[in-house]
Amino acid sequence: MNWLLLLFAGLxxxxxxxxxxxxxxxxxxxxxxxxxxxxxxxxxxLSLAMQTxxxxxxxxxxxxxxxxxxxxxxxxVQKDPLSAGRVLALAMVVGGxxxxxxxxxx
Numbered sequence: 001m002n003w004l005l006l007l008f009a010g011l012x013x014x015x016x017x018x019x020x021x022x023x024x025x026x027x028x029x030x031x032x033x034x035x036x037x038x039x040x041x042x043x044x045x046l047s048l049a050m051q052t053x054x055x056x057x058x059x060x061x062x063x064x065x066x067x068x069x070x071x072x073x074x075x076x077v078q079k080d081p082l083s084a085g086r087v088l089a090l091a092m093v094v095g096g097x098x099x100x101x102x103x104x105x106x
Contacts, residue, residue: 002049003101006058009045010065016042017070018077057100064097 016038022031042062050058068090074080 002052005045006049006061009042009049010062012038012042013066014069017066018073057104061097061100064093068093
């Protein structure tokens with residue numbers, strides 16, 4: 001269950017990462033509110049997952065999910081460049097998160 005909470009926290013972090021730019025430096029009230037609400041929701045779910053998961057493992061998985069999702073959305077939505085090096089880096093992050101999950105003594 002805690003890994004599921006962690007997955008949802010990571011997915012919300014992906015949404016949060018995409019919500020920062022529309023705030024235009026936190027000068028637009030509604031996008032800023034959405035940005036803060038998404039950040040709070042992600043951290044809340046992360047804190048729930050950390051009640052039984054090791055802090056380092058949970059945080060690494062959380063940021064890994066967020067990083068992979070943010071880069072993926074950047075490539076698909078924002079047309080960010082995708083090189084062989086970036087693909088390898090993403091594969092390594094995913095591999096690290098998977099390894100952390102399968103070796104967790106829960």
